[in-house]
Amino acid sequence: MSNDNANSSSSAPKIPRQTNDYTSEAVAERQQFVYDQTQVSLKHVTHGSLPLDSLAGNIENYIGVAQVPIGLAGPLRINGQHAQGDFYIPMATTEGTLVASYSRGMRVLSELGGVTTTVIERYMQRAPVFHFDDAQQACDFGDWVAQNMIAIRDAAEATTSVGKLSHIxxxxxxxxxxxxxxxxxxxxxxxxxxxxxxLAACQWIQRHYPKPVRYTLSGAIDTDKKHSQINTLHSRGARVVAEAVLPKQLIHEVMRVDTRDMFAARQVSNVGALLAGSVNNGLHAANGLAALFIATGQDAANIAESHAGIVYVDLLENGDLYWSITLPSVIIATYGGGTGLGSQRECLEIMDCYGKGNALKFAEICAATVLAGELSLAAAVLAGDWVASHDRLGRNRP
Incomplete structure (x- = not known):
């Protein structure tokens, strides 16, 4: 492309918008625009059941829906602080074998009495950076912030009826x-x-700090939509542990593997994860979380943070195997955002998780689901079922 063309304004037509952009007329105009510009007829995208007036705040330039198949896994027995009982788990995915594999892991966990889940803490962050002439000034500022924590908290919390500033x-x-x-x-x-x-807290600081001070609202260590080591250490979203003791006999009968072999395989996986610099020394936490997130209206980009995990196993003297996974940054919601849309709300309701008071319960369900998937895939690899299952259930190509 020549420089002249590269620097010229685009002559491509703009996507149509209207003052009220969530009407059937506005949507039909954009659907026709797609056909006029691309000659693609939207036979499936246009068939949605969402009330148009429910979409404001969730989507712009709306033209239709992406239909992702939803399968049901379970039952999964959970013995948690917030999630207690047997749950059926809706999973949205186009990957064959995934729902079947997770269901197998859930069956095993349920037969042994359930998976224990614990929410250790749950925080969300914003991380501004303040700029000074030298390091000493920056240190003095840090002392001042600590001394004025109450007023800073008041300024921050004045903007929200829900959010509470825990610590800085x-x-x-x-x-x-x-x-x-x-x-x-x-x-x-x-x-x-x-x-x-x-932002309100930073503005208060700027007004009240004895000297002129400049800040950038995000200094990048809040790490939106990307993994970071600081999340693993300090938690972003919910820090959740799912754990279970796997009886040697049950694992042999149901999954046809020995717990000692599973323990040995975990040591190999630890080395491989270390060698690769992985943010998760487990097998596929992102699979279960992504399927749950898509089904329930979570921000799918949060998988970048939420899939990080630490698997810890211990072979007990009687041959049983303790297995746990710690997920340090499960970012979820049960109220607001996409959770209130029709199908997403229904999927949360299947787990009795829609609405206020259910976020910690849903976080535990997420962790328990991940543990089920870890156990199932680990056993499938050892038993030689991994490739065979994908051949049998996961191939829809001609």
């Missing part, structure tokens, strides 16, 4: 001071809530 981590680098604000956010994931609250 501080990191000094060069002549900068990074502040990582940690909030509890009720049943919302809370990224926008925390952004608004932190």
């Amino acid at each position: 981590e501080q990191y000094g680098v060069s002549r900068m001071r990074f502040l990582r604000f940690n909030y509890t956010t009720g049943d919302a994931a809370g990224q926008n809530m925390c952004g608004k609250a932190t």
Whole structure:
């Protein structure tokens, strides 16, 4: 392409919009626009059941829906702080074998009495950075912030009826001071809530600090939509542990593998994960989480953070195998955002998780589901079923 063409304004027609963009007329105009520009007829995309007036705040330039198949896995017995009982898990995916594999793991966990789940903590962050002339000024500022925590908290919390500022981590680098604000956010994931609250706190700081101060609202250590080691250590979203003791005899009968072999395979996986620099030394947490997130209206991009995990196993003297996975940054919501849309709400309701008061329960269900998938795939690899199952259930090509 010549420089002249590269620098010229695009002559391509703009996507049509109307003052009220969520009407049948506005949507039909864009659907026709797609056909006029691409000659693609939207035979499937246009067939949705969502009331158009429910879409504001969730989507722009709406033209239709992406229909992802939803399968039902379970039952999964959970003995948690917040999730207790038998649950059926809706999973949205186009990967054959996934629902069947997770159901197998859920069957085993349920037969041994259930998976134990614990939410250790749950925070959402925004992390501004303040700029100074030298490192000493940055240190003095950090001391002032600690001394004025009550007023900073009041300024932040004045913007929200739900969010509460728990604590502020501080990191000094060069002549900068990074502040990582940690909030509890009720049943919302809370990224926008925390952004608004932190902006108000920074503005208060700027008005009241004795010297002129400059800040950038995000210094990048809040790590939106990307994994980071700081999340593994300090938690972003819910930090959840799912654990179970796998009886040697049951594992042999149902999954046709020995717990000692499973333990040995875990050591190999640990080495491989270390060698690769993986953020999860388990097998496929992202599979179960993504399927749950898509089904229930979560922000799918949060999988980048939520899939991080630490698997720990211990072979007991009697041959039983203790297996746990810690997910340090499960970012979920049961209220607000996409959770209120029709099918997404129904999927949350299947697990009795829609609405206020259910976020920690849903976080435990997510962790228990991941553990079921880990056990099933680990056994399939050892038993030689992995490739055969995909051949049998996962191939829909001619």
